[in-house]
Amino acid sequence: MSVDVEGKSLVDLLDMLEPAPVPEPISMIPQTWGWGVLALILAGLIILGVYAFLRHRQLNAYRREALVELAASDNDAAKIAEILRRTALVAYPRRKVAALHGKEWTNFLNQTSDNVTFTDGAGRQLVEAPYRDAKADPDLEILARNWIRSHKRERTA
Template sequence: MAQPPDTEGKNLVEMLDMLKPIPEPEPISMIPATQGWIWLSLAVLAALVWLGWRAARHWQANAYRRAALKELDAAGDDPAKVADILRRAALVAYPRRKVVGLLGPDWLAFLSETCPGAGFSGDAGEILLRAPWRDEPPDPRVTGLARHWLKAHRREAPA
């Protein structure tokens, strides 16, 4: 049996000097201990990459909306410019064969069908129809309707 050190006649500082340092534990590894955590980490990483790829595709697919909204802000409330912006945005979002031949009430019906809650059947819709051929006074209702359509219309899935 080991003899306890002689502490008789020693003050506190001397006794503290006699203490041996506590051994430090080995560092903990940051590598997962089981394969399950590795597979889970790879699955989470794959999901994040996939979500990033989807977000990038969504951002790119809606570039025409952002450009059209920017042009709409620059157009002010000029109905002729608003009508032109709507037509060009529809040509990007839908197949050309569906949009090019639409005139008059058919054009307004198309705009209403492709955007839930858009009311192109009222006075603002009529102003939008006449604007490319007549000088129409600026109308914020037309701009608001166009802004709503640009933000909320459902784009046709690519073939």
């Protein structure tokens, strides 16, 4: 196929050119099985992460509720003692918590949290709180808040 190009202008020569073929669109589907496997693993990890987050949130709902009640307790020692007792009953078996009182109760609170000490200072008010009408030491509310946030929940099967 010989085309006579002699004597033709540049515009005529450009008009004679055939347009380049349009390439086929690139598929967004992975071409190899490895990418598919990677996508499945990534989707599985995302689902597992969302499940773990929702489970953690559900298991700690009692803590959030106790903190809200503690904020509304108006620094009343009897209410604080009741909130701590109810929180402990949710986090630990009833047979382990229900019978505790006095020194045993404050020792239990100490053992179940690393950074809170109820046996001295404001924590001693918990033993006498149900029998008094006086306002609690402001440190008692702080101790209670720290215990609610940091106690170790007993694992159940």
